[in-house]
Amino acid sequence: MRVVLAMSGGVDSSASALLLKEQGHEVIGLFMRSGMTAAAEACRLDDNPLPIIAAKAHKQGCCSASDASDARRVADLLDIPFYALNFQEGFGRIQDYFADEYLAGRTPNPCVKCNIWLKFGKLWDFAQQVDADCIASGHYARLTSVPGESRPGLFRGRDPAKDQSYVLFGIDPELTDRILFPVGDFEKPYIRELAARAGMQVAQKPDSQEICFIPDNDYSAFIERFRGPQETAGELVDTSGAVLGRHDGYQNFTIGQRKGLGVAFGEPRFVVRIEPETRRVVIGTREELGRRTLEADQLNWLIPSPPEEIRATAQIRYQHTPAACVAERIGEDQLRVTFDEPQFGVAPGQAVVLYDGDRVLGGGWIR
Incomplete structure (x- = not known):
């Protein structure tokens, strides 16, 4: 070919x-x-x-x-x-x-x-x-024929340390028989x-670790260059609303972040929520970071006729260990995922990808 x-x-x-x-x-x-x-x-x-x-x-x-x-x-x-x-x-x-x-x-x-x-x-x-x-x-992933289906399914790569199926969940299902890995x-x-x-x-040659258009990994500087100066500085608060300090910009934080909070604590603290409307970054304990459920939209299914409810494992970021869950469709383009155990670092804007064993079922974007 x-x-x-x-x-x-x-x-x-x-x-x-x-x-x-x-x-x-x-x-x-x-x-x-x-x-x-x-x-x-x-x-x-x-x-x-x-x-x-x-x-x-x-x-x-x-x-x-x-x-x-x-x-x-x-x-x-x-x-x-x-x-x-x-x-x-x-x-x-x-x-x-x-x-x-x-x-x-x-x-x-x-x-x-x-x-x-x-x-x-x-x-x-x-x-x-x-x-x-x-x-x-x-990419380290596999497209393999599935009995009874007209197009191949997307599966994890053979090397578990390099598997990249998570970042491929959004490929057009109509193209899976036109792609080679x-x-x-x-x-x-x-x-x-x-x-x-x-x-x-x-x-x-070492693997690329940075985002291609931000080779210095300075996200905040890129946003300022790309969008101009932003009024994003604000307060660091705990989950009760008590002010702990100030930050230079909420774009410097992500859910689950532990290091670089700018405030010293006696025990580990994490970013549990970002509030752009108030410019507050909310800090909490590991228990307060945990989530049993999430909702996602902009779904992309790589299986024919996805069911209304399915038992699966879900991955909420590239390095996340897949966790057992039940996923149910709650609208034409919406999904609710309920985990068996709380998951830490569920971040709006990241993808949640569903698996059946090594097979990618589909996924969406966490709201």
């Missing part, structure tokens, strides 16, 4: 290119530029004009000029076509979402949105332009070994 592969310049997508080629596919590598570039020129593929973006000198997280150069070197090594396209509009949408969520007192997840809007949205649009059969990425059946050490044997310089 002709496959368009999202290449980030990391070892996982690089090894994916090798695996796809070894399987006999015609691979086209695509690097997604954030649009923060100095110049652009045009190239053509199958008579379609496609912008190739010139490299920029400074680091931009996983979308930097050095990452683009790494991806291009891998493509040259494997002798596959390579294109770096400007997705400035799409990245701008993600930046808007990120800033707006924090200013609304919510905790955004830009990586999930990037997967929905860009990696499995715009990537598929590009694939159709070049008459590709499938798109692929270096070449590294999903392997563990990370093997993927690094595979890349090293192939002579790839990225074999030992």
